[in-house]
Amino acid sequence: MREFGGGQWLLLWFFITLGVTCGNLLSNAITSAAVAYQLQVAMSEVTESFKETSAEARQEAQAAAERRQAEQRERRRESDRGQSLARQCQDWRAAHEDMDTYTTRTKMNEYCGAYREYIRTGRVSRE
Numbered sequence: 001m002r003e004f005g006g007g008q009w010l011l012l013w014f015f016i017t018l019g020v021t022c023g024n025l026l027s028n029a030i031t032s033a034a035v036a037y038q039l040q041v042a043m044s045e046v047t048e049s050f051k052e053t054s055a056e057a058r059q060e061a062q063a064a065a066e067r068r069q070a071e072q073r074e075r076r077r078e079s080d081r082g083q084s085l086a087r088q089c090q091d092w093r094a095a096h097e098d099m100d101t102y103t104t105r106t107k108m109n110e111y112c113g114a115y116r117e118y119i120r121t122g123r124v125s126r127e
Contacts, residue, residue: 093112
């Protein structure tokens with residue numbers, strides 16, 4: 001059997017230390033890559049879930065806003081001003097159907113437009 005000298009032991013210690021160090025670094029790199037992949041998968045799932053939840057929340061909010069607008073339009077139709085504008089629109093429409101003149105058409109468009117604007121916005125540009 002062959003005996004090692006001092007330099008050979010030192011060289012053997014160096015290579016063993018180098019091997020252990022490289023093994024640890026490689027293990028850390030592999031573990032980091034695995035954790036990064038798992039984090040990416042989890043983040044994509046969370047993002048997808050958030051998008052679905054956000055879409056549902058937006059749809060619910062939009063539906064609620066549409067219901068409120070429909071209720072407001074109905075209240076405006078039933079209000080005194082709404083009924084007055086509706087009657088004026090009907091009167092001018094009937095007059096236009098009977099006479100078909102420039103004035104009846106203009107007034108019909110004016111009053112019916114004011115009625116539609118009031119129902120839609122709650123404001124009347126014509127006072």
